[in-house]
Amino acid sequence: xxxxxxxxxxxxxxxxxxxxxxxxxxxxxxxxxxxxxxxxxxxxxxxxxxxxxxxxxxxxxxxxxxxxxxxxxxxxxxxxxxxxxxxxxxxxxxxxxxxxxxxxxxxxxxxxxxx
Amino acid sequence: xxxxxxxxxxxxxxxxxxxxxxxxxxxxxxxxxxxxxxxxxxxxxxxxxxxxxxxxxxxxxxxxxxxxxxxxxxxxxxxxxxxxxxxxxxxxxxxxxxxxxxxxxxxxxxxxxxxxxxxxxxxxxxxxxxxxxxxxxxxxxxxxxxxxxxxxxxxxxxxxxxxxxxxxxxxxxxxxxxxxxxxxxxxxxxxxxxxxxxxxxxxxxxxxxxxxxxxxxxxxxxxxxxxxxxxxxxxxxxxxxxxxxxxxxxxxxxxxxxxxxxxxxxxxxxxxxxxxxxxxxxxxxxxxxxxxxxxxxxxxxxxxxxxxxxxxxxxxxxxxxxxxxxxxxxxxxxxxxxxxxxxxxxxxxxxxxxxxxxxxxxxxxxxxxxxxxxxxxxxxxxxxxxxxxxxxxxxxxxxxxxxxxxxxxxxxxxxxxxxxx
Numbered sequence: 001x002x003x004x005x006x007x008x009x010x011x012x013x014x015x016x017x018x019x020x021x022x023x024x025x026x027x028x029x030x031x032x033x034x035x036x037x038x039x040x041x042x043x044x045x046x047x048x049x050x051x052x053x054x055x056x057x058x059x060x061x062x063x064x065x066x067x068x069x070x071x072x073x074x075x076x077x078x079x080x081x082x083x084x085x086x087x088x089x090x091x092x093x094x095x096x097x098x099x100x101x102x103x104x105x106x107x108x109x110x111x112x113x114x115x
Numbered sequence: 116x117x118x119x120x121x122x123x124x125x126x127x128x129x130x131x132x133x134x135x136x137x138x139x140x141x142x143x144x145x146x147x148x149x150x151x152x153x154x155x156x157x158x159x160x161x162x163x164x165x166x167x168x169x170x171x172x173x174x175x176x177x178x179x180x181x182x183x184x185x186x187x188x189x190x191x192x193x194x195x196x197x198x199x200x201x202x203x204x205x206x207x208x209x210x211x212x213x214x215x216x217x218x219x220x221x222x223x224x225x226x227x228x229x230x231x232x233x234x235x236x237x238x239x240x241x242x243x244x245x246x247x248x249x250x251x252x253x254x255x256x257x258x259x260x261x262x263x264x265x266x267x268x269x270x271x272x273x274x275x276x277x278x279x280x281x282x283x284x285x286x287x288x289x290x291x292x293x294x295x296x297x298x299x300x301x302x303x304x305x306x307x308x309x310x311x312x313x314x315x316x317x318x319x320x321x322x323x324x325x326x327x328x329x330x331x332x333x334x335x336x337x338x339x340x341x342x343x344x345x346x347x348x349x350x351x352x353x354x355x356x357x358x359x360x361x362x363x364x365x366x367x368x369x370x371x372x373x374x375x376x377x378x379x380x381x382x383x384x385x386x387x388x389x390x391x392x393x394x395x396x397x398x399x400x401x402x403x404x405x406x407x408x409x410x411x412x413x414x415x416x417x418x419x420x421x422x423x424x425x426x427x428x429x430x431x432x433x434x435x436x437x438x439x440x441x442x443x444x445x446x447x448x449x450x451x452x453x454x455x456x457x458x459x460x461x462x463x464x465x466x467x468x469x470x471x472x473x474x475x476x477x478x479x480x481x482x483x484x485x486x487x488x489x490x491x492x493x494x495x496x497x498x499x500x501x502x503x504x505x506x507x508x509x510x511x512x513x514x515x516x517x518x519x520x521x522x523x524x525x526x527x528x529x530x531x532x533x534x535x536x
Contacts, residue, residue: 026473052375059463067463075463082467082474085372090328096478097327099485105477109300111460111469 008058008070014051014077017044021080022073026115027107033083034095045088048081065113079114122347122509127535132501133515135494138308144446150522151425152178156258156265156272156279158427158440159185162193163262163296169229172212173198177450178443179268183255184208184218188229195257195266196231201250218252227252260284262292274527281531283353283423291402293435298454299473301480305451307491309426309443310514312451315483316428316439317420317514319344319358320507325486329478334417336361346411347509351534352424352517354510357409360417376468395458399435422510424517447491453480
């Protein structure tokens with residue numbers, strides 16, 4: 001059944017986050033964070049943060065531009081963490097205090113790949 | 116802070132409150148159109164955006180109701196043309212950027228060379244009245260300074276770009292611009308006057324109130340509890356300031372993700388809290404050595420604000436450089452474009468670091484931008500006909516004063532001759 005999870009062996013414990021948090025772009029990751037409830041963000045943060053060093057170690061074996069699909073999924077999960085960290089570590093709410101959401105700011109050119 | 120230096124006094128400007136009229140009136144906006152934007156040199160991009168012959172990009176100058184093709188020709192020179200077909204007035208190129216050996220109008224396939232000249236008319240026999248030699252794309256003046264491409268819609272401009280940039284141009288000349296080929300771009304179209312948006316990036320007085328959870332801790336400390344600028348310079352049309360930060364800044368124990376991104380290389384955390392790979396910090400160091408940067412040699416330097424008249428900021432920092440452009444659309448509507456120049460990530464970890472950088476940046480920008488539409492509503496209410504600017508706002512006072520002087524001046528050269536300082 002591991003193929004259904006589409007994560008590398010050893011990271012099956014993170015499978016429940018794949019459908020919501022494996023996203024193509026930074027704008028998508030930001031948007032999902034801003035529209036999630038704090039409890040969901042907290043749960044994701046608590047699950048991913050302790051696993052992040054192992055994820056980075058695992059992915060270090062691959063070239064950034066040649067990730068196999070399972071590794072790519074795992075990386076995209078990890079890329080959601082900085083956005084979620086803004087809510088958990090800084091704001092203690094899903095969006096920055098006193099800021100409008102939705103807002104008009106667009107990321108029209110991102111960091112690549114997976115931007 | 117006992118020997119407090121008054122920047123307003125240094126600017127030579129009166130202490131009076133300033134009128135809100137420039138921020139909302141249609142009459143003033145028309146003057147800005149005719150006297151400022153139609154006469155100034157305007158920054159529209161970087162040379163790295165169009166590296167090869169035939170590369171082009173479209174740029175909107177909404178306030179002047181035109182769209183410009185900026186392109187590189189076979190000799191390597193950069194040209195600017197109004198993107199308007201002389202046949203029936205259609206906008207010639209549609210794609211915002213690309214590579215073309217000819218510019219072909221989508222309406223009747225009139226074609227133009229990279230030199231702007233009319234090359235081909237389908238069924239040319241039907242156009243005996245057209246002299247192809249004189250019927251090309253209309254040129255806009257175009258010059259390059261430090262890799263930044265500027266255009267002027269004046270016909271012709273009465274000063275060169277170098278003259279226009281004046282002391283500011285000389286001061287910044289030759290600065291290394293790290294990663295200039297690779298910006299992260301954040302933009303927004305806002306219901307606010309372009310100067311309201313520009314003012315949001317013209318002082319650090321707002322940091323405590325606007326950025327309480329993001330950058331306050333890296334800026335504010337007991338030695339500078341209100342985020343005062345350490346220096347301001349008033350350079351004719353242009354102006355600049357030096358911003359310092361908290362010398363004791365370190366990632367808090369709660370910032371686990373930032374610590375994780377930096378873990379492999381402690382030197383990768385710059386004083387502004389940006390996280391980049393160690394190697395890229397070496398490249399940034401080459402920029403930071405430029406004599407214009409942090410002229411007061413503050414240990415806690417965070418960034419310089421270099422504000423080029425009328426609507427362009429170039430801000431170097433220990434984490435690289437960024438730019439802001441503020442494009443007026445209407446008295447209460449602005450297109451803001453910010454470019455954050457970063458190294459191309461080469462490893463998974465570096466790419467992860469950049470996602471953190473981007474995530475931080477998006478928060479900070481939404482905080483800055485979030486205030487602008489509220490300010491516009493307040494100004495338009497008319498309840499406060501004047502803004503009561505203080506010393507932290509001295510660059511804003513200078514900006515308003517220079518804009519008015521420029522509008523009043525019979526020519527750009529006259530404005531440059533009498534900067535009023």
